[in-house]
Structures are given as structure tokens and as C-alpha cells.
Amino acid sequence: MATLAVWPWVAPRYFVFLASVVLVNAIVAIGLNLLSGYTNQLSFGHAGFLAIGAYTAAVLTLRAPALPVIVTLVLAGLLTAAVGLAFGVPCLRLGGLYLTMATLAFGFVITEAILNLDTLTRGADGLRVPSARLGALVLSTDIARYYLVAAVTAVMVAAAVNLVRTRTGRAFLALRESEIAAEASGVPVATYRALAFGLSAFYTGVAGGLFAFVVGFLSPDAFDVFLSVDFVVMIIVGGLGSVPGSIIGATVVTLLHDGLAAFQNYRPLIFGALLIASMLFMPGGMTRALGRLARR
């Protein structure tokens, strides 16, 4: 926590920006993990949810500049959750690979929708996002944006960690252990699966809003299927169904992408090799590997 608080004062400017990106990705990973970790279903469409949150925040800030950034972020999260539910509820009947395919399709449809709604989104030209405002405060520096992201992340992480202590959280845990046993014990499986979808979309939508402010420029091709795949990589490499795992995975994958940028054409080669190696030597993700190490 302390490191997070003083980071902007000790790190160079670029690394402040990078830390913001890491935290945004961590929120998405936690959100995706709520869905995948608890209901055992992968989504390859979370870049789509991120896009909805990002464009909502950007358009709101453009049209209503006086809105405090917190309200903007909550609205971005809620709208994304609404879309998530509208898409997720009809998909409740789908299992395993079918849901995965449907989410993949969702991602493609969202990118194309952004291109077509060009009166709002400016389509392929891209959309410049104005600075976020908090009352009279204009968050126009990397450091200010970093603190916004860090504060929101802290709230989202705390909520996710405490979720397991609520009735909903216990229902999610029951679902994760065995859907059939949960159903037999009176847990309304469909309701909670829908809830997991909505909650996951909410997290990703809020992260999308932050993403818009941190990056400052949105274009549909930033939200392609490869980004969705990256999110899946984060939670599997980090550890499914674990909040620390989501954060570790998001950090490792984001920093790797950034660190390997210098290798240009060799980057995917190295990244791919690392993915294979990590799964061969750390099956079940890094949190489980760390747990094994601690027990030794």
C-alpha cells in the first residue's frame, strides 16, 4: 500500500503511467476472474466490455464536463453491467465452449458497433478524451490520474476480497465447488450466474472508464480480440478464482508486454515461450506455485 502511495514521487513519469495501466488491467482481471473463477466460464469478450466503459466515460465527459469523475466511472460501470446482463441472461443456457464463443462474437460485434456509431464515438478516427474533473480539480497530469486509478483500485480490490464473506460470495464459492451441489442446496444457480456476469461487466466497465482517462485517446482497434485474450492470459497465469492471482497476473503480463517492446519482432516469440514455460512449470497459475513454495 505504502509503495503504491509514494510511487509517483520516486518513479519517473513513464513508470507512473505504466503503474496506472497495470492497475486498470488488475481491475479487469479481477472482474474477469469473478466470472471465470466462480462460474468456471471463460470470456473472450472482455475487451468489448472495457470498450463500452471507456467510450461511456469519454462521451459523458465530453457532453457533461461538470460531472465529477466518480459519477462518470459509476455510470460507465452501470451501463456496462446493464449491457453485460442484457447479453449474459440469454446466454445463461450456454455452457463451456459455447459461452466462450458467444463472448468472442460479442467482442467482434462491439468493435463494429463502435465503428458504426461514429456520431458518438467518431468511429475509426478515434476519440480524444478530455481530462477528468473532480469538482474544481482537473486531473490533467499523470500523477493525478495515477492517484485516481489507485484509489478506485483500492476500493474495487477491497470489495472483491470482502465479497466472499457475503451471502452472494458464499453462493459464488458454492457454484465454483460444484454447480450441482449448489443447486441441490437451494442456491439459485441461474440468478447467481447472471449476477456474476453483471458484476464482472461492472468491474470491467469501471476499468474502461479509468482506461479512457489514463490513455487519453480511444479507437476501436485498441479493443480487439487480442486484448480479450490478454485478459484471459492474466487470470490463468496469475491464478483462477483468486484476487491476488488476478493482480499478479495483470502485473506480470502488462510489464512483460512493456518490457519486451524493445525486442520488436521477437516479442511474441519470447512472450509465447514464456507462456508455455509458465504453464509447464506452474500449472494452475502463479498463486498456486507461490503457495507450494511457501509450504516447503
Added chain:
Amino acid sequence: MTTAGLIHVVVSGLATGSIYALMALSLVIIYNATRTLNFAQGEMLMVSTFVGWAAQRVFGLPLALTLLVAVLAAGIMAWLVECLIIRRSIGATHWDVLIITLGLSLMLRAGAGLVWTHDEFPFPSFFATRPVTLGPVRLAPVSLGIIGASLALMAALYALFAWTKLGRAMRAVAQNQRAARLMGISVERVYSRAWILAAVVGAVAGVLVAPVVFLSSKMGLIVINGFTAAVIGGFGSMPGAVLGGMLLGVIENLAPLYLPSGIRYSVPFLVLIAILLVRPAGLLGRVEQRKV
């Protein structure tokens, strides 16, 4: 649109669809045997086609031998991948293996880019591209050739699964792995044979489609169409994969004629979602019974 024009569009849709169907079949063959979704299937197709093309350029091979080289390269690559990487991921879950195949696909695409650059190259075809006229209908021989060759390969696959010992073993493993092992089937052998078979089907698809779409490192993205096709048909069902592929190809070719260009790329995915809402396990798939 005239009927003749419509037939032309549908036939070229069926040709594209045959390729998707072959891709879907490769995915289903591996999935049925090993319960793994092989993300790298498209990249394996791309690399084996490139190997065939490189051999043809160096040795001036006739096209039939080029196909043979591509098929051999695919088989060897799949065999290596299976026994060097996949088999070692013993403690891994299916999702871990998914990430492994994803890593593999990144490596293959980047590797192909380093060896052969990311440019597009023309690829020789077995079939002429100049359209032939049958009464009022104009058809491209290349479309008919792709459809014919794909159907022949599908028939061969059907024969393999229906009548050979390996095919029976693969079907047994798909149904119940433990029972298959108890009946004396070497499940490990079935795993590696499934990888090789899938890669070979992919290589044939690659050589068939490369003349139409040009040979490039981007070709591997066809795995997404293959996956879509397999899901439309019902994942795990081989007739479903063929049906799904053909349907997807025809829809993709027909959609631009009737719909505004803004949504043409979304159409296959919207159709997919619509189909899944009505038939949650695809057209020919069966809803898996849950056992306690």
C-alpha cells in the same frame, strides 16, 4: 440479383465454407480426443503451407509434391508439439493447455514472420481461376475444386473414423477415456494420432485456400472462423463442423449483398449468437448430460 448470380455467390460461399469446415474438423478431432481446444491450429496450417511453398521455390517441385511436403511438415510439427510440450503438461488443467496452445500460436506466427516476413505471397493453385460458363451460370473452377477436394477429404475422414482400428479407438476415447483405456486402447497414442491427423487436415486446407487468400503469416486467423463454424454445428460433432462451416461460408458471402456494409463483418457473429439462443449446443450438438 439474378438466380445465376446468386448461384455464383452461393458456390463461392460453399468453397470458403469448405475451408472453414476443414479447420473446424481439425479443432474437433483434437478436442474429441484430448478435450483441448487448440488455439495454434490456424498457425500450424499457416506454417505447414509456408514450408510447402518454400520447398516448392527451392526445388521447383510440382504442386502435388508441394502438398505432400506441407502435409509431412504438418504431421511432424504436430507430433513434435504433442510429445515435447502437450504431453508434459500432465498436472495442467484444460485451461492451462489452452494457454500453452496460445503461446504456441504466438511463437509460430512470430517465427513465420521472422523466416518469411509478414508479406503476402501468391501461391500456385491446382485449379484455374478463370470462370467457366455453364449455361447462364458462371462458376470459378477454383471454387468447385476446393469444394470437391474438401468433400473427398471429408469422405476419407469418415471412412477412417467408421472403418479403421485407429478411427474406432479415437471414437472410443472421445466417448469415455477410462473405458477406452480399460479396453486396451493406448490413450496416449490416440492423443498424438489426433494431433497429427488434425494438422494434416489443416495442411490440406492451407494448400487449398492459399491461392485464393494469398499466403501470409496472417492466414492463421482462420482458426476463429473454424471455431465459429464448429460451435454453430455443435462442438464435438463432425457432421456439425461440416454443416457449420458451409453455413458460415455462405452467410459471409451472401450478407454483403443484402445488408449495409457497416455490419457485414458482424453478421456471422450475430447469426452465431442467434443460433445459440435457439439451440444452446449448436445445430447438431447434444446438450451434455451432467452427472453427479
